[in-house]
Amino acid sequence: MNDTAQPDFAALRQRLHAYLQDELLPFEQRHGIGYEDRLPKDTVRALWQRSRELGLYGPQLPRSLGGAGLSVSQLCLLKDDVAASGAVLFPHVLGDWGGPARIGNLVKHATPYQVENYILPCIRGEKGACFAMTEAGSGSDAASIQTRAVRDGDDYVITGRKHYITASAFADFAIVMCVTDPDKGADGISAILVDLDRPGVTLSYDYLPMTGQHVDADIDMQQVRVPAANLIGGEGAGFRIAMDRISVNRLLHCPTMTGLARQAYRMSVEYAQHRQQFGGPISRFQAIQHMLADMATALFACDSMVMAAAALADQGRDVRKEASMCKLFVSERCFEIADRAMQIHGNVGVTKNHPVEFIFRRLRLYRIVTGTSEIQRNTIAKEILRA
Structure with missing residues (x-):
């Protein structure tokens, strides 16, 4: 892919190449990191924060949130570059596994409380995130999810199981798609932020994808209490x-x-x-x-x-x-x-x-x-x- 962008983007791209060749690849070689190795969270988090220092982590974010405000076209160029580099850990560099790519367009829906406690820590590489929609019985049929969230005072009580959730192995919280009104179909699905260390949350790693990479897990939630303030964009906005x-x-x-x-x-x-x-x-x-x-x-x-x-x-x-x-x-x-x-x-x-x-x-x-x-x-x- 050709770089047809402005000089500041060209400099960012050059910085990315230098990081990959001078730091990340030598790091992987020194530590013998292979495709199927399970990495400690602190190692992954250190990688996120180094990428953040270099302005590479979540570069598509607006400058007001510490990103580079990259266009979709520019982000495509960087994503091609990291994948073509040969680095085993390339998905972590731009924030694809657990970082800003997981929170997607939530920024425009998030409340100040959610920005402070979830969005900004994710952007800073202090917390990892995952997007939890898929269930064992609703892979392609996203509107048929069964995970329920019932309002109880100032909380939601969530019960359900999410399946094969990408980047959950590195995550501290999940954006969970739940049914809050079963009579409304897709309009009854809501998005709720769930901390993965809450009582009633269990992650299981009972399978590996054919890549052998330890990235995915099932997230089981049994009567998990979550503050109602963690609801994103209002009830029914999740789908x-x-x-x-x-x-x-x-x-x-x-x-x-x-x-x-x-x-x-x-x-x-x-x-x-x-x-x-x-x-x-x-x-x-x-x-x-x-x-x-x-x-x-x-x-x-x-x-x-x-x-x-x-x-x-x-x-x-x-x-x-x-x-x-x-x-x-x-x-x-x-x-x-x-x-x-x-x-x-x-x-x-x-x-x-x-x-x-x-x-x-x-x-x-x-x-x-x-x-x-x-x-x-x-x-x-x-x-x-x-x-």
Whole structure:
């Protein structure tokens, strides 16, 4: 992806590259950090705060909250950069796992009390956050959640179980989608801030995604008392808040995919030029050349598509259709790039926890998370037929 932005953004991007190459990658190498290692919270929090010191943590936030006020297009460039860097811990650098990316657009709905106790500590890297909507029986059907929140005086009492919640392993609190009025359907869903150390809250780590990364957990809540002041945006506003977050969030997953695919592509070019077979590098074989050509072409198409959709988002346009198109196309094409990278690397590429093998697993996951490819096709079709 090309940098077409103003000089201060170019300086920020250069600072990001320097941090990745001069600090984060050497740190990972010194400590032998692998893709599937479980990291202590204090290590993660130190990483958040270092990124914050460098102006990299939550750069999309407005300057009034300590961010850089980046556009969606600029954020896409940075997300591609960190994912392509080869750093194991790259999702923590910009605040994707537990940081400002988790609180989404809550800033415009939050009360002063919520800003002081939840939003600002998250922005400062002092607390981690997660967004808890998915349940075992309501993955794609978000409006069918069963977690209940019942008003009792100055509190809500919450009972329910959230499933496969991303970044919950690093979180101190969750934005929990609850049913406050079961007779109103989606209009009866509310968003409530829940501290994960409250009595009645239990996190369980009974499964691992195919990436082997310790990021997700189930959040079980049994008669959990939460102050009514933790309600975000009023009763019944939760589903709208969630849907407002989802379109741009889907789009912002895409540069992470392209970054990972870019790393796999670069490694494949280098490997093809140096791997010797039958008296010369395998890059001289047309079969290898065609795979590299297809990979480069797919990356160009993905980059172009993501930046076009990001430009629309920056204009304030509703990008529901375009975000779903990007999520569908990019997730499938980038997985194909990883598949070809594995083919080029041969037995090296299928070795457990080799970067290409890990990227293959990670990119396969992206065809499921934040809405499956089938859900994206449904959304695109609805928008087409509504026009």
